[in-house]
Amino acid sequence: MSEQLMDGVRRALDGVFASVLATCDADGVPNVSMISQVHYVDPTRVALSYQFFNKTRRNILATGRAAVQITDAVTMAHHRLELEYEETQTSGALFESMKAKLAGIASHHGMDGVFRLLGADIFRVRAIEAVPGPVFPCREPDGSLLAATRRACAALDRAEDLDELFDAVTAALEREFGIEYSMVLMLEPEAERLYAVATRGYPTSGIGAEVLLGEGIIGVAARENTPIRIGHMTREYSYGAAISETARRVGLVGEGAVGIPFPGLGAPRSQIALPIKGCGRPAGILFAEAEETMRFGYEEEDAMALVAMHLGARMALLQLEEDVDDVTDAPKEPSPAGHVTMRFFAVDQSVFFGHDYLIKGVAGLILWRLVSEHLKTGRTEFTTRELRLDPSLRLPSHAENLDARLVLLRKRLEERKACVRLEKAGRGRFRLVANCRISLEEDGA
CATH class of the missing domain: 3.30.450.40 (GAF domain)
Structure with missing residues (x-):
C-alpha cells in the first residue's frame, strides 16, 4: 500500500456519516455494526472508537482483523479499509482528540451520555478498496x-x-x-x-x-x-x-x-x-x-x-x-491628575484599581513590582532582562513567557483606560507612565 494512500480519503473520516464495521469471530461467523468514529492517525493507521464491550469488540480481540467502510460526505464515494489491530489507548493525545470529537458527534445526534469513549483502538491499514457506486464531482475550493x-x-x-x-x-x-x-x-x-x-x-x-x-x-x-x-x-x-x-x-x-x-x-x-x-x-x-x-x-x-x-x-x-538593548527617547511626563489606590492581593497576585479588577497571576505581580519601584525611586524605565533575573517574580526558567505577560498587561491597562500604562521604550525596554497619583495597599494574606 502506498504510504500516502490514507491521506487521500481523510475527508471521509470526519464523522459526518457513521461507518460500517465488519468483523468475524474465531469460527468465521461474521458480525456487522455501525461505528461512530474512524480517526486518522497517520498515512498507514486509523483508530476506531471503542465504546461498548460487545460482539464486535470480542471479535477484534479474538482475531485482530476488521474491515470498515467509510463515506466521503462531499462526493459520496465509499472506500473499504482492511484493518489489522495493534493496540488500545485509554489516555493521551490521540484518546483525548477522539473523545472530544465523539462528544460533538453524540451531541449532534442527541446521544449525550450514551456515547462514551472507553478507548481508541489503533489499526494498521493493510489495504484500501474503492467500493463501486455513483460518485459526485468535488467542487474545487475557492482558493489554495x-x-x-x-x-x-x-x-x-x-x-x-x-x-x-x-x-x-x-x-x-x-x-x-x-x-x-x-x-x-x-x-x-x-x-x-x-x-x-x-x-x-x-x-x-x-x-x-x-x-x-x-x-x-x-x-x-x-x-x-x-x-x-x-x-x-x-x-x-x-x-x-x-x-x-x-x-x-x-x-x-x-x-x-x-x-x-x-x-x-x-x-x-x-x-x-x-x-x-x-x-x-x-x-x-x-x-x-x-x-x-x-x-x-x-x-x-x-x-x-x-x-x-x-x-x-x-x-x-x-x-x-x-534582550537587545535599544533605547528611544522618553516623552515628556504628563502632570498627574486625580488619585487612585492600587490594591494587591498576594493570595492570587491580583491587582485592583480601587475596586475595579485588572489582572492577576504573574502579570499582576509584575505590575505591582513596577509601580512599587516607581513610587519608591521615581524610576520609569525598565528592561525585560532585569525582570527575567528578578527572583521575586519566580519565573520558571524553561517557559516563563515574560514578553507575552507584558503584552497581556499592556492590553489590559489600555482596555480598562487605567491611569497607568506601559509603553515600548526600545527593544528589550519599556516605560511606565502614570497619569495620576497612586497609593498602594497590599493584602498579604
Missing part, C-alpha cells in the same frame, strides 16, 4: 490553502514585536482563511491555566480571560500538546460558566472570585485548538471557532497547524531580540 498559509506566515514575519505578532495571526486567519472568530492564549504552567492575549471577532475582547489546563478543547489541547477539533456543538466542551464551576470545584477560586469573562461564542458548532510550541514545549494555543457545523476539516487543521508552528518560531525569535 497552501498559498493562504504561505501568505499568513509572511504576515507574521512582518511583525516587529509580540504585540503586533499576536494581532497579526488573528488578522491573518480572517483575511486568508475566512475565520471570523479566533484567539491566542498563552500557557502559565505554574498556575495550570491559559490566558488570552489576542482575540478577534467577538463583541468584547476578553483579553486576560483564563482557561484551566484540561478544560474545554483549549485546555485539553494544551495539556496533551495535540490539536483538538470538533465539528458539532457540545456542552461537554463549552466555556463560560462551566469553567468558573470547575475552578471552584478544584479550589482554584472562591465563590466571590472575580475574573474576565471568556469571550467565545455562546453556541459554537465548530471549534479547533492547536498548540503553539516554543523550544519543543507547549507555549500556548491558537484557537478558532465558527457558527456553522464541520467548518474545520483535516486540510484546515494542517494549514492552521503550520501557522501555529510558525507563530511559535516567531515568538521565540522576537523574545531573543527583546
Whole structure:
C-alpha cells in the first residue's frame, strides 16, 4: 500500500456519516455494526472508537482483523479499509482528540451520555478498496490553502514585536482563511491555566480571560500538546460558566472570585485548538471557532497547524531580540491628575484599581513590582532582562513567557483606560507612565 494512500480519503473520516464495521469471530461467523468514529492517525493507521464491550469488540480481540467502510460526505464515494489491530489507548493525545470529537458527534445526534469513549483502538491499514457506486464531482475550493498559509506566515514575519505578532495571526486567519472568530492564549504552567492575549471577532475582547489546563478543547489541547477539533456543538466542551464551576470545584477560586469573562461564542458548532510550541514545549494555543457545523476539516487543521508552528518560531525569535538593548527617547511626563489606590492581593497576585479588577497571576505581580519601584525611586524605565533575573517574580526558567505577560498587561491597562500604562521604550525596554497619583495597599494574606 502506498504510504500516502490514507491521506487521500481523510475527508471521509470526519464523522459526518457513521461507518460500517465488519468483523468475524474465531469460527468465521461474521458480525456487522455501525461505528461512530474512524480517526486518522497517520498515512498507514486509523483508530476506531471503542465504546461498548460487545460482539464486535470480542471479535477484534479474538482475531485482530476488521474491515470498515467509510463515506466521503462531499462526493459520496465509499472506500473499504482492511484493518489489522495493534493496540488500545485509554489516555493521551490521540484518546483525548477522539473523545472530544465523539462528544460533538453524540451531541449532534442527541446521544449525550450514551456515547462514551472507553478507548481508541489503533489499526494498521493493510489495504484500501474503492467500493463501486455513483460518485459526485468535488467542487474545487475557492482558493489554495497552501498559498493562504504561505501568505499568513509572511504576515507574521512582518511583525516587529509580540504585540503586533499576536494581532497579526488573528488578522491573518480572517483575511486568508475566512475565520471570523479566533484567539491566542498563552500557557502559565505554574498556575495550570491559559490566558488570552489576542482575540478577534467577538463583541468584547476578553483579553486576560483564563482557561484551566484540561478544560474545554483549549485546555485539553494544551495539556496533551495535540490539536483538538470538533465539528458539532457540545456542552461537554463549552466555556463560560462551566469553567468558573470547575475552578471552584478544584479550589482554584472562591465563590466571590472575580475574573474576565471568556469571550467565545455562546453556541459554537465548530471549534479547533492547536498548540503553539516554543523550544519543543507547549507555549500556548491558537484557537478558532465558527457558527456553522464541520467548518474545520483535516486540510484546515494542517494549514492552521503550520501557522501555529510558525507563530511559535516567531515568538521565540522576537523574545531573543527583546534582550537587545535599544533605547528611544522618553516623552515628556504628563502632570498627574486625580488619585487612585492600587490594591494587591498576594493570595492570587491580583491587582485592583480601587475596586475595579485588572489582572492577576504573574502579570499582576509584575505590575505591582513596577509601580512599587516607581513610587519608591521615581524610576520609569525598565528592561525585560532585569525582570527575567528578578527572583521575586519566580519565573520558571524553561517557559516563563515574560514578553507575552507584558503584552497581556499592556492590553489590559489600555482596555480598562487605567491611569497607568506601559509603553515600548526600545527593544528589550519599556516605560511606565502614570497619569495620576497612586497609593498602594497590599493584602498579604
